[in-house]
Structures are given as structure tokens and as C-alpha cells.
Amino acid sequence: MAAKRDYYEVLGLSKGASEAEIKKAYRRLARKLHPDVNPGDKAAQKRFQEVQEAYELLKDEEKRRAYDRFGHAGPGPGFGGGFDPRTAAGGPGAGGFAGGPGFEGFHFEGGDLGDLFGNLFGGGRRPAGPQAGEDTRAQIEVPFRDAVLGGMATLALRREKTCPTCGGSGRAGKGVCPTCRGEGVVAESERLRVRIPEGTENGGAIRLPGKGGAGRNGPPGDLYVTVRVTPHTYFERQGNDILGIVPITVKEAYAGAEIEVPTIHGPVRAKVPPGTQGRQKFRLRGQGVKDPRTGSAGDHIYTVRVMVPKSVTPAGTDAATLLDSLYEGDVRAELPKGL
Ligand SMILES: [Zn+2]
Numbered sequence: 001m002a003a004k005r006d007y008y009e010v011l012g013l014s015k016g017a018s019e020a021e022i023k024k025a026y027r028r029l030a031r032k033l034h035p036d037v038n039p040g041d042k043a044a045q046k047r048f049q050e051v052q053e054a055y056e057l058l059k060d061e062e063k064r065r066a067y068d069r070f071g072h073a074g075p076g077p078g079f080g081g082g083f084d085p086r087t088a089a090g091g092p093g094a095g096g097f098a099g100g101p102g103f104e105g106f107h108f109e110g111g112d113l114g115d116l117f118g119n120l121f122g123g124g125r126r127p128a129g130p131q132a133g134e135d136t137r138a139q140i141e142v143p144f145r146d147a148v149l150g151g152m153a154t155l156a157l158r159r160e161k162t163c164p165t166c167g168g169s170g171r172a173g174k175g176v177c178p179t180c181r182g183e184g185v186v187a188e189s190e191r192l193r194v195r196i197p198e199g200t201e202n203g204g205a206i207r208l209p210g211k212g213g214a215g216r217n218g219p220p221g222d223l224y225v226t227v228r229v230t231p232h233t234y235f236e237r238q239g240n241d242i243l244g245i246v247p248i249t250v251k252e253a254y255a256g257a258e259i260e261v262p263t264i265h266g267p268v269r270a271k272v273p274p275g276t277q278g279r280q281k282f283r284l285r286g287q288g289v290k291d292p293r294t295g296s297a298g299d300h301i302y303t304v305r306v307m308v309p310k311s312v313t314p315a316g317t318d319a320a321t322l323l324d325s326l327y328e329g330d331v332r333a334e335l336p337k338g339l
Helices: 019-033 042-058 061-073 110-121 144-149 250-255 314-324
Strands: 136-143 151-162 185-196 205-208 223-230 236-238 241-249 257-263 266-272 281-284 300-307
Touching: 019 042, 042 061, 136 144, 136 151, 144 151, 144 223, 185 205, 185 223, 241 250, 241 257, 250 257, 250 300, 257 281, 257 300, 266 281
Parallel strands: 136 223, 241 300
Antiparallel strands: 151 185, 205 223, 236 241, 257 266, 281 300
């Protein structure tokens, strides 16, 4: 037997998927792969069984936990498949296990599939197979601040929607629907409000379930929005740290001072220690970007720039001469010699 595919992979999900996402992925795939929709298609039938099996396991919290830990080789009876003869009523050989012909070892979730297909195949008319909408992509420009702190953004796009005239069937009476010309979908301009999660990175993607292309008698696809973060005029992001430059005076650098340092979260009072050097770096812990995965925050790291007054006066020169006498040795002593 070929190696079993990962259940999450079967459903097109990642390991941390929520219960709702699992259910949604299942419903969508079940619609697409259902034997009624793909009569005689062996590959679709095999995929359908695979999807059934993955869903049966992943929807069960306990089994899912075990699967996350042990994978298909999981311990204990009844694990890794939909059916275990030892636990079935009547024991081995009892037969009569639920599941129609061609679906050995699987039982449908009656209610779920009833919902799913009742409306599609009821009413005596059998439309062309339902087709899920395509996943689509878009890009959105987000200000630095909103990407770091989280916020809302508006995305304008043209998007396929189920045709309002024919409801997606593409038909009007015996003819072709005049609104969508039989396509079942129409393109419409739309403005979407997009929630930007705190800590969003440049190039990061946000998934908007159901906001992709319209399905033909099927569910819509998802929209994947790639975030472009507008560079900030002052701050720069490096991982979860935020970098900035803070100018200080000669006196502040020499004698020390308390200054206000701007951070993305607002100004923070900070000490400049006596004897601070130009380009020295300081760190304000936890004032950077909050990591959306770990919840821990990066730091704000600022580099001081010692500003020298540009107006040169005799008094200023005297003060500078005094400062000059205080250096302990040659400031350029560490430069390489003889180049
Ligand atoms: Zn139409």
C-alpha cells in the first residue's frame, strides 16, 4: 500500500487549522469530489474517500490530538482509519458496516452531506457539476504603523460574484441568462475592509475565506492578500525589533541626560549615560513588534548621533579646547598604521 498522505495535506490545510477551517475545507472538497458530481471518475472517488477519512479523524478532537503527536502510525485501536473491526458492533465478521457500495470503511456524515447535496440535486433538475470558486490574489499597501500595531485597511478590487439574475445556474427559462451570458457569475467592483493583524510583516499574506472567485453552483474561493508595508520615514523594522536614530547634544553625550525617545508605541523616557559615544546603541526592551505567533515583543533599538553646533564662536572654541584636554590619549590610536 502506498504511503498514506498527511490528513492536513489531504484537506489542503496546515497543522494549526481551526475546527471551522477543517469543516469548511471538507465541505468544499466533498462538493467537488462527490461521486454524484464525478460519475465514473475513479481518481475523484479515491480522493473523495481520502478526504472523508481525513475529515472523520480531524473533526474528532481526541483523535486529532493523537494524530498530531503520532501521525498515521498512532497508537491504540481505531486510530488512523475510519473503521476498526474490533470496536464495531458485533465484532469481526459482523458485516453490515455503514457505507454504500464503493465506500468500504467509511461512513458519511448523513446530515452534513444531506445539507450539501440536497439543494444541489433536489428539484428534479440536475445541473452541470458544481464547481468551487477559484482562490484569488490581491495586494494591499499598509502604513508601517498599522502593520506593527494592527489596524484596518480598505482593499478595492473587482471580484466575481454569483449572478443575481439566475442565481448561478447560467440559465433563464429555457435560454441563456442575459446578465451573465450563461457564466453564472458576474464581475463587480468591491471595497473590502481588511483587518491587518498586529505584527504583520512586509510580504505577509492575509487569507479572506470566501472572498475569492465565485463558484458555479459551488462555494466561493478564498482571497489571499499580500501586504506591502510602506517604509516609515523614521523607524525601520528588523525582525521584531524596531530601529531608530536619536540625535543628542555634545553636553548630553558628555555629562549624561534624560531624553525622550520616540517608539512606535509612543515616547519613552530614557537615560543617556555620561560619556556616551556617537553611534552608541541602546535597547528599550519590549518596545518593538509583538510577534503574532509567540505573543512576545521585540525591542526598540536606537542609535545616538552626537550633534556638534555649527555656529563656531570664540567661547565655543574655548569650551571645545577644554573638552579636548580631557581625552585619555589619542582618539585615533586604534586606526591601522602604514596603509
Ligand atoms: Zn446569470
